[in-house]
Amino acid sequence: MLNDVVGQEQAITLLKQAVTSQKIAPAYLFVGIPGIGKSITAQGFAELLLNCSFTKSSLESHPDLIWVEPTYTERGNLITVSQASAQDLKKKAAPKIRIEQIRQITQFLSRQPLKSDRLFVIIEDAHLMSEAPANALLKTLEEPGNGTVILIAPSTDYLLSTIVSRCQSIRFTPLSQQNLQLVLEKADYSQILDNPSLVAMAQGSPGTAISAWQQLQAISPDLHQKLLQIPQNNLEALMMAKTITQELELPTQLWLVDYLQHHYWQQNQNSELASKWEKTRQYLLSYVQPRLVWECLLTAIVSF
Incomplete structure (x- = not known):
């Protein structure tokens, strides 16, 4: 799996060297913009350390690994973004990593591995933690036991400095145009390359381009x-x-604002028009009636 990661040679080399020298850090922080290979690298690193190959189902069932994602609350239960989408649930609040999930991690790391030499925890979008779960995680990172924890985030700026200091940071960089094309073609999304606006918006991120x-x-x-x-x-x-x-739907409307802002900026680079798109995004995120928001925007730009 690690060998399948494209465009992140430095990160992969650092992780392989850690395995070869048997100097595995208790915690890693994978940092970089979304969609450039952090999650697939985390999975590949887990496969290497746990000496197994994961499918989607085995990721969820392996006794020595847990993969934590931001969640919503639904009738007292925690559900992931993908689960909410599958159930067609509309949520106004953003998903987040919750204190219950950190407690689950702490309990998980307190036991001995069942199939492997270590326990493995991957925390997706670790920056989506409020202060309470972040402080709880900090205590866990101080004594991770026989485990390795990987936090995935877009930047160290979104995390407590004390958490960052307890992790070995691995930086992931945007892909070159050549590597972006390679990944999109391998994923059967080569048609994206025919849309210059999407390619430009992706800024070197295949995941962003596909989304x-x-x-x-x-x-x-x-x-x-x-x-x-x-x-x-x-x-x-x-x-x-x-x-x-x-x-x-509202998520598509929010994406559309970014798409059109980029499109019109490429056409005329008008800062006043760009500001109107940004205000539109803010209003939509503030749950102002969407039709009113779009009416105000589109009538205002008629004169441009």
Whole structure:
């Protein structure tokens, strides 16, 4: 699995050297923008240390590994983002790593491995922790027992400095254009390469490019073409706002703001227009009525 990671040679070399020299750190912090290979590297490192090969199901069932993701609460239970999506649950609050999950990690690391020489914990989006679970995790990192913990985050800035200091940081970098193309082709997403806006927005992240492509598929070709042109008059703007809010879920609307902001910046680099897109995102995140938000934006940009 580690050999399958593209464009992160330095990170892979550091991890392999740690295994070869038998100097495995108690905790690692994988840092870098989303979608550039941090999670697949964490899985590959776990495979190497636990001496096994994971499938999606075996990841969940291996007794010496737990993979922790941000969760929502639903009727007293914790559910992941993918589980909420599968159940078509609409959540207003953002998912987060919760104190219950950190307690689970602490309990897990307090026992002995069952199949391997060590226990392994991977915490996805570790920056989505409030102060209480972060402090609880800090205590666990001080005495991880016979375990290795990997935290995955976009930047050290989002974590407590005391947590960062207890981890060996491994930096992941955006992929070159050549490597980005290679990953997209291997993942059967080569069609993304025909969309320069998506490639530019990805900024070297195959994961971001694929996510953007999937978001774009939720927008009808007719609406997509209309959105790429500033409305000619207020009536057209109001009709467009109605169509956007009728056809698109809020997450897609938020992505659309970023997509159109980038598109129009490439066209005219107008800072005033860019500011309007940013305010639109803020209003949508503040749960202002979406149709009103789009009506205000699109009528305001008619004159541009």
